[in-house]
Structures are given as structure tokens and as C-alpha cells.
Amino acid sequence: MAAETSPRDEPQPDAAAVRVRPFTLTSGRTTPRVDLPFEATLRRLGSASAGPVESHLTRILEVCDRRSVAEVSALVAMPIGVVRVLLADLVELGQVRVQTTIQEDSSYDERRELIERTLRGLRTL
Numbered sequence: 001m002a003a004e005t006s007p008r009d010e011p012q013p014d015a016a017a018v019r020v021r022p023f024t025l026t027s028g029r030t031t032p033r034v035d036l037p038f039e040a041t042l043r044r045l046g047s048a049s050a051g052p053v054e055s056h057l058t059r060i061l062e063v064c065d066r067r068s069v070a071e072v073s074a075l076v077a078m079p080i081g082v083v084r085v086l087l088a089d090l091v092e093l094g095q096v097r098v099q100t101t102i103q104e105d106s107s108y109d110e111r112r113e114l115i116e117r118t119l120r121g122l123r124t125l
Helices: 055-063 069-076 080-092 108-123
Strands: 041-044 096-099
Touching: 055 069, 055 080, 069 080, 069 108, 080 096
Parallel strands: none
Antiparallel strands: 041 096
16 A cells, blocks of 8 residues: 655755856856946945846845945855846946945045945944
């Protein structure tokens, strides 16, 4: 007599097996078309619901406002190179704006303060 099986008894797909390789999210691109330093602060220009329908872009839009590129990468748990390419796409689509951080004439103190602020933000994640 065969034992009955419930849906809980059936093998579940391995979580790693359903992950998408990062380069597929960027169509193989590794260089952003917009200059995006890791410490650059971002501003979302529209709501996440008004943006792209791709879930990975929506996730980025949901967390990017007033955060650095490095912070966004940590929050969405994606490699920073991939996030930079996707953020550049969002900048080109008019969904995100990059705030200037360091100018050529920025002082040593301004540069140090920016680095410290970025590190503090990453530590709070």
C-alpha cells in the first residue's frame, strides 16, 4: 500500500537554485553609463510604483532615496557593480538623480567627513 504524500513532503526547490546570476540583471554590462562613485548620494525623483516593473529595479528604487550607492547595494543584497549599472539605468530613465558629493576643490575635511558619513551609514545596515 503506497503512503500518501502531502505537499509538505515533496522536495522544495533549493533557495540558491532560484537565484538569478547578477550579470543577467544588467544584460552582461559591467560598466555604468553614468559616473556613480560608491559614496554618491542618490535622490529618487518619482515613486517606486511609477517606475519600472522589473522587481530588482523596484527594490532599488524603494531604498535609494538619500542613500549612497554603497548603502543601496547593501540594502538590496546585490553586488555593488550590478547596483551601479542598474542605478545608472534609473538615472537615464529620470527616476533617480545623483547628488554631487566631492568637487575638485573640496577640502580635506569635506572629503574626510563624506567618508566617515558613508561608513556610518554602512555600519547601521
